[in-house]
Amino acid sequence: MDSSAKGNKNERVYDIQGMDCSACAVTIEKHLQQIPYVKSVAVNFSTGKMRIEHEGSADTIIHEVAKAGYSASLVFRGRKQGTKQAKSNQSLTVLSGVLLALGFLGSIVNATEFISILLYAAAIVIGGYKPARSAFYAIKSGSLDMNVLMTAAALGAAIIGQWLEGATVVWLFALGNTLQTKSIERTRNSIRSLLELAPPEAWVTRNGELVQVSVDDIGIGDIIVAKPGDKIPLDGQIVRGESSVNQAPITGESVPVDKQIGDAVYAGSINEHGSLEIKVTKLAQDSTLAKIIHLVEEAQEEKAPTQAFVDKFARIYTPIVFILAIVVMILPPLFGGGSWSDWFYRGLELLVIACPCALVISTPVSIVSAIGNAAKHGVLIKGGAFLETAGALTAIAFDKTGTLTEGKPKVTKVLPYGVTGQELLAIAATLEEHSTHPIARAIVSHAAAAAVPKANSDRQKSIPGKGVEAVIDDVTYYAGNAKLFAEMNVSLGKLQNQIDTLRQQGNTLVIVGTQEHIIGMIGISDAIRQTSIKALQGLKDVGVRSIVMLTGDNQGTARKVASEANVTRYFADLLPEHKVRAIKDLQAEGHMVAMVGDGINDAPALATANLGIAMGGAGTDTAMETADIVLMADNLEKLPFTVQLSRKAIAIIKQNIWFSIAIKFLALVLVFPGWLTLWMAVLSDTGAALLVILNSMRLLRFKG
CATH class of the missing domain: 2.70.150.10 (Calcium-transporting ATPase, cytoplasmic transduction domain A)
Structure with a gap:
């Protein structure tokens, strides 16, 4: 059983080869849905994968896919198993081309017309066998794909005696499909190659x-x-x-x-x-590598908003132009507007133009290429929608502790009042021993390193956003921030000036005391990562307008870190719900906002932002599962690259869409004056599709 089967023991994953367009995926789906032992099936053109729940052996499914004109191979734990590939169509394409050339040569040297027609017919049959078979299953399943349109065009050309045109259509279509398939497979294999690393x-x-x-x-x-x-x-x-x-x-x-x-x-x-x-x-x-591959392939299957729009457009465009082709074949000659053969020929051209292949593949191939490239650079982008969002970011908010800073705060000051330093540490460590907060761990570690024994305690309790309390030797002690003691009406008195000074120096202060008085303070600081400084400058260089730091620390600490990291703005003294408010305020200002954290803490803020980015995913399963984008390394250096890659992907998608539409529009304009030939129409379709794929593949080599 395939490891990626989502909890269903009968679901398997197959590699599908030979798909040139998303319509091919629809044809396979509809064909297999008619088979009684197939419970459910989903074919994804972008990844070339089919998820199917079925009874019986894999060979029966492989055989059914082959009947529809494609080849399938079972995937087991990411690796192909028991592949039964259909024979390569390259040799048939070459043979079809040779027969076409011989027929054309025969017509030039005034050979018998019958021999040339025979050679053209042979070229049509040999080169057009696979698309004709696929067209049969497409029609049978109620699908109107490019194989149907091209087969109809080739047969129509033969019917009206345009044998050279028909043979040229078949050969150009076969050649284009071969080149497209090879190119698309390169983008799909960009992530599959990771399998060979282990x-x-x-x-x-x-x-x-x-x-x-x-x-x-x-x-x-x-x-x-x-x-x-x-x-x-x-x-x-x-x-x-x-x-x-x-x-x-x-x-x-x-x-x-x-x-x-x-x-x-x-x-x-x-x-x-x-x-x-x-x-x-x-x-x-x-393994982490297996999860990366699984998550990336799932991401590549997710449709981006642009892709959904293009698919919807194609579903409307194709039948409209198809109907127009039928109308062009019948109405003008019926009303004396020209000969039947001329308008029939123009109708055939419209059939070819009705195939929106280049337009439909313009987005998914770009997304597959970009997500695959990002994965190789240690960045998991969880879907095309998140790729597009990353390219539109204008503000990025960062959690301070563990994101901009090392996340390993250390005790820098121990200031006892009325007790010894050892007693203060013992009480503080006892209060903080069950907390997982980095500051609490710093106090406990410091006490352990100083060989200070912890006291006996009971009734320990966390006070969210403020501190902790526990009963030690029948006395209730508290450790937390100034807000906690202010709410208990404990006067800080002359300590306030010292607190302000220490905060200005960048210390986070943990105040320890009872409901009556303060027994001491512990100063803690956290060093900023050098990689953070470089990454934030990189984000400014690529045009992110607002770099924001969010922290629960005091103003002094926040100001010091903000100055060192060179952030645009910062918000201090924040509780988790206040961080959500800060994100919403940025959005209200018109920003497209990303929140960067560790994927576990600050979950509300990560969810509120337009894009949630987690760092250090290689060591955290939670981060890999919950965030929209995961930086696998525990630093921010890949963030500017991610923004650049996303923007490049958006630019290439737009180029592909406008180019595809322009080519179709130009072909439509040229049909009616009779300036477009059938082979030119095919070349405009397959050529445009190939150029779109090659343009998208530039994302595989993008390095920022």
């Missing part, structure tokens, strides 16, 4: 010996060995050895990361130097 086998210690086994036979807790230069086959934790590991396939980081005992490593990354023994933490199908 080796299919691993070295495992068993019974004291090192043996090589399939990754599918390795369980959680097994110890695998990665030698210098090896690709790491599975996610795990280092239990022995040290090395530098190239994590570029996962995080997009170009510089290898030093790893030691206890550190996590990911399947597909490369062990640069020392030998590593790794305890497996995830099965092959659950």
Whole structure:
């Protein structure tokens, strides 16, 4: 069973080859829906994949797809299994072209007309067999795709004696399809190539010996060995050895990361130097790399708003032009407007023009290319809609702690009042020991490093947005911000000036005391990441107008970090609901807003923003699942690239759409004066489609 089957034991995933347009996907779907043992089927042109729930063997499905004129192969855990590909049509295209050339040569040297017609007819039959078969199943399933239109055009040309035109139509169509298929497969394979990064086998210690086994036979807790230069086959934790590991396939980081005992490593990354023994933490199908591939392929299947609009336009355009072609064939000659053969020929041209292939593929191929490129750079974009949104951003809001800063605050000041420093730390550490907040962890770690024992406590309670409380030795103690003690009417007195000074210096203060008095303060600060400074400048360079910092810290700390990071604006002293309000205020100002956080905290703000961006996704399953865009590395350096890539994708999509419409409009204009030939109409369709694909493929090589 395919690992990506979404909880349905009968659902499988197949690779489909030979689709040139989304109409081909519709034809396959409609054909398979008529088969009794098929429960549900969804074919996606963008990814070339078919998800189908069926009974019986995979071979029966592969056979049915082949009957419709396409080839299918079962995918198992991301890898093709038991492929039964249809023979390549390239040889038939070449043979059709040769017969066309011989027929044309025969007409030039005044050979018998019958021989030339015979050669043209052979070229039509050989080159047109596959599209004619696909056209048959399209008509049978009630679909009007390009195979139907092109087959009708070729047969119509033969009927009116235009054998050269008919053979040329078939050959150009076959040649165009071959080139389109090859080009589209390159964009699809841009992400599938990631599958080859994780080796299919691993070295495992068993019974004291090192043996090589399939990754599918390795369980959680097994110890695998990665030698210098090896690709790491599975996610795990280092239990022995040290090395530098190239994590570029996962995080997009170009510089290898030093790893030691206890550190996590990911399947597909490369062990640069020392030998590593790794305890497996995830099965092959659950590895970070497997999730990346699965999420990206799901993203490529999601339609962008532009694509949905184009598809809707195509559904209206094709039948209108098809009906127009029938009208052109019948009405003008019926009312004496010319000969039947002339208007029939023009109607055939309109049939060809009725195929909106270039227009329909203009958006999905661009999206597949952009999302695949982003994944290779360590950026997961969860769908075409989010790709388009990223290109339209005018403001980006950042959570401070752990996003702009290291997220590892350290205690810088311990200021006791009426107690010893050790007693203050003991009480503070006891109060904070159950909290997961970075500031709380900093206090607990500092107390542990100073060998300060924690006190006994009970009735511990969190006070959201303000602090914590607990009963220690029958006394209720509190640790939190100034708001907490102000609400309890505890006077800060002469401490207020000191508090203000420390805050101005960039310290976050945790005040410790009871309902009667303050026993001390602990100052904590968090260093800003150098990568954050570079990333924020990069965003300004690419035209993001407003860079905003949101933090629950005091004004002094916020001002210091904002100055160092060179943000445009900042909001301090914020509770989680206040961050949501800040996002809404930015939107009210007319901004398209992204919120950047760690994907776990600040969930309301991430959800409120037009785009939620999580960082450090390689170590956080939650971030990979919840955010719209995930930066796999734990830094912001890829954010300017993401914005640039999105804008480039939008520009290329617009170029493709306008080019496709212009070509169709020009062809329509040229039909009625009789300036357009049938082969020119085919060339305008297949040529435009090929140019659109090649233009979209530029996104695969985009580096920012």
